[in-house]
Amino acid sequence: METSILTRLNRTCSEYSEKVMFKDENNQITFAEFNRLTKAVGSYLAAKVPCGAPVAVMSGRHIYTPACFLGAVRAGCFYAPMDGDMPKARLNQILGVIKAQFMLVDRAHLETAQALDFDGELIVAEDIFGTEADEALLARREATLQNTSPLYVIFTSGSTGVPKGVITSHLSLMCYIDAVAKVLSINDSDILGNQSPLDYIAAVRDIYLPVSFGASTYVIPKNEFAVPTTLFETLNREKITALCWSVAGVELPAKLGAFEVGKPEYLKKLCFSGSVMPCKYLKIWQENLPDVLYVNQYGPTEATASCTYYVVSEKVDDDTVLPIGKPYDNYRVMLLNEDNTATKFGETGEICVSGPILALGYYGNAEQTAKSFIQNPLNENYRELIYKTGDLGSFASDGTLLFHGRKDRQIKHLGHRIELGEIEETAKKVEGVTDCCALYNKEKATLYLFYTGQATSKEIVLYFRQNMPAFMVPRKLVNLEKLPTLPNGKTDMQTLKTYFK
Numbered sequence: 001m002e003t004s005i006l007t008r009l010n011r012t013c014s015e016y017s018e019k020v021m022f023k024d025e026n027n028q029i030t031f032a033e034f035n036r037l038t039k040a041v042g043s044y045l046a047a048k049v050p051c052g053a054p055v056a057v058m059s060g061r062h063i064y065t066p067a068c069f070l071g072a073v074r075a076g077c078f079y080a081p082m083d084g085d086m087p088k089a090r091l092n093q094i095l096g097v098i099k100a101q102f103m104l105v106d107r108a109h110l111e112t113a114q115a116l117d118f119d120g121e122l123i124v125a126e127d128i129f130g131t132e133a134d135e136a137l138l139a140r141r142e143a144t145l146q147n148t149s150p151l152y153v154i155f156t157s158g159s160t161g162v163p164k165g166v167i168t169s170h171l172s173l174m175c176y177i178d179a180v181a182k183v184l185s186i187n188d189s190d191i192l193g194n195q196s197p198l199d200y201i202a203a204v205r206d207i208y209l210p211v212s213f214g215a216s217t218y219v220i221p222k223n224e225f226a227v228p229t230t231l232f233e234t235l236n237r238e239k240i241t242a243l244c245w246s247v248a249g250v251e252l253p254a255k256l257g258a259f260e261v262g263k264p265e266y267l268k269k270l271c272f273s274g275s276v277m278p279c280k281y282l283k284i285w286q287e288n289l290p291d292v293l294y295v296n297q298y299g300p301t302e303a304t305a306s307c308t309y310y311v312v313s314e315k316v317d318d319d320t321v322l323p324i325g326k327p328y329d330n331y332r333v334m335l336l337n338e339d340n341t342a343t344k345f346g347e348t349g350e351i352c353v354s355g356p357i358l359a360l361g362y363y364g365n366a367e368q369t370a371k372s373f374i375q376n377p378l379n380e381n382y383r384e385l386i387y388k389t390g391d392l393g394s395f396a397s398d399g400t401l402l403f404h405g406r407k408d409r410q411i412k413h414l415g416h417r418i419e420l421g422e423i424e425e426t427a428k429k430v431e432g433v434t435d436c437c438a439l440y441n442k443e444k445a446t447l448y449l450f451y452t453g454q455a456t457s458k459e460i461v462l463y464f465r466q467n468m469p470a471f472m473v474p475r476k477l478v479n480l481e482k483l484p485t486l487p488n489g490k491t492d493m494q495t496l497k498t499y500f501k
């Protein structure tokens with residue numbers, strides 16, 4: 001049994017030493033050079049950081065970021081990736097949760113890091129890339145790792161206004177990577193085109209498929225997604241064979257007419273996740289690339305990226321609604337009623353997940369972990385944790401899982417999971433906002449904020465832009481004299497939805 005992801009890294013870096021592992025618009029790096037960088041970073045960190053400690057990593061969209069991540073792991077630690085483009089207030093919240101004593105930062109983000117409320121030590125990655133590896137020290141640190149050790153902590157929206165750090169183990173990550181590689185038939189001939197930010201959960205595929213199977217990844221420049229014709233030219237120039245993108249990433253080229261100019265000639269596999277796929281755009285992909293394998297994925301960060309998949313073998317129409325399919329290997333999915341009893345076949349219940357792919361919990365938050373990761377109520381005989389996703393689903397007659405939306409007020413917007421409660425908590429901090437309610441218009445993918453008070457919409461938006469990620473800034477703000485209420489005093493959300501336009 002593999003004790004850590006480093007077992008795989010050691011193997012692929014030896015077997016594919018001279019092959020390009022990661023490439024971006026400016027640089028490329030072979031497996032051997034990547035290995036050398038991880039050992040240099042790992043040796044430097046191991047001399048400073050205790051085993052099993054978190055290392056914050058703020059590094060940009062380039063090939064050296066994965067080396068920073070795996071360098072922290074070589075030190076016997078785990079990493080917490082941070083997006084330096086997020087507002088300072090949000091980054092400080094993350095630092096307040098993770099409480100790391102060391103932050104690895106690339107030179108481009110050093111000024112940003114220095115402006116944060118961080119009293120630990122900042123380590124500039126470029127300054128230590130050339131240091132010598134201490135193989136004996138690295139071997140001792142690697143020996144401390146178990147497959148249940150934390151690998152990374154990725155932060156998601158929290159309903160209390162504080163982001164939640166989801167802890168994923170080496171075992172969970174390897175189980176997921178093996179499962180998705182099996183479905184997509186990923187091997188060492190594949191070149192992946194990375195779309196997701198490298199600090200985001202979806203990027204684990206683009207990082208760890210090369211680590212595990214000797215594939216390569218090209219980090220596509222962010223600005224190219226706004227110019228789909230250029231995007232397709234890049235996919236062809238780099239001979240990209242596999243894409244693991246958000247639904248929004250797949251939708252945009254079709255929406256903007258990229259296929260009228262060209263198409264990705266080398267593409268063989270395309271999986272998508274993060275939200276419900278509008279099939280009128282998937283139809284355009286199918287019409288232009290009929291031989292590509294299309295896979296719809298579903299799953300939360302707490303279950304290591306995606307827990308179910310559906311191979312789209314049929315030709316879709318504009319109004320087709322895709323199932324979310326069946327569980328990946330090492331995943332078990334069940335449906336529960338409100339009273340934690342089993343949902344009858346064909347009826348709608350809450351989607352729950354179990355297996356070795358479950359997260360270790362929420363970092364530094366035992367109370368929330370205990371609420372979210374519970375004993376399987378259908379199993380009274382031994383310990384079996386499940387994660388209740390808050391999503392609703394039902395099983396079709398052939399056992400395929402169908403998705404029916406959110407149970408609570410957690411939404412998926414632009415591929416990101418957002419707690420509407422966090423939007424409200426943030427809005428209430430704006431001077432002049434007395435009460436508020438956040439809602440999501442799913443059809444138009446628009447985040448609404450209804451509020452009372454003297455604050456202007458401009459003031460509220462400015463505050464959000466200074467304190468929250470761009471995808472959490474409400475697009476429609478409606479100022480009311482008072483929020484409508486139900487007889488029990490709760491906000492009447494159905495009345496507020498009549499403002500959707």
